[in-house]
Amino acid sequence: MSVVIGFDFGLKRTGVAVGNTLTGSASPECTLISKDEKPDWQGISQLFEAWKPEQLVVGMPTELDGSESPLKKRIERFCNQLEGRYQLPVDQENEQFTSIEAAQRLKELRQSGRKKKVTKDEVDKIAAAIILENWMQKRGHR
Numbered sequence: 001m002s003v004v005i006g007f008d009f010g011l012k013r014t015g016v017a018v019g020n021t022l023t024g025s026a027s028p029e030c031t032l033i034s035k036d037e038k039p040d041w042q043g044i045s046q047l048f049e050a051w052k053p054e055q056l057v058v059g060m061p062t063e064l065d066g067s068e069s070p071l072k073k074r075i076e077r078f079c080n081q082l083e084g085r086y087q088l089p090v091d092q093e094n095e096q097f098t099s100i101e102a103a104q105r106l107k108e109l110r111q112s113g114r115k116k117k118v119t120k121d122e123v124d125k126i127a128a129a130i131i132l133e134n135w136m137q138k139r140g141h142r
Contacts (some may be wrong), residue, residue, distance in 0.1 A: 006132030015124030028125035059095030
């Protein structure tokens, strides 16, 4: 079994999820707030200390026409920084439609009786979990 941390990177917020390759499941963990469009490295370090991941996965958006996202270079830089700072392998996973799927999951919860309003923070961390689940599924983790 190994622990994997997944990121839904954004310039304002980064959703984080934690996964387990034995079960192939991922759970939303938190949403980190960026400062001046820079990642919350202190928050990321605290997560790494708590979870001791062996692998990292970062969502990479693709435009509907297949072209590169305007965020691609920023996300690649984030991946390189993660790898350099923590000496862990970093994979990228297509994140197309994950935020829409996350919002839909939350909407369904609300329709089934949940009273709490859906927030962007929740969408981001659930999107990170979906990215991680997709990555594990492609690699044959249950």
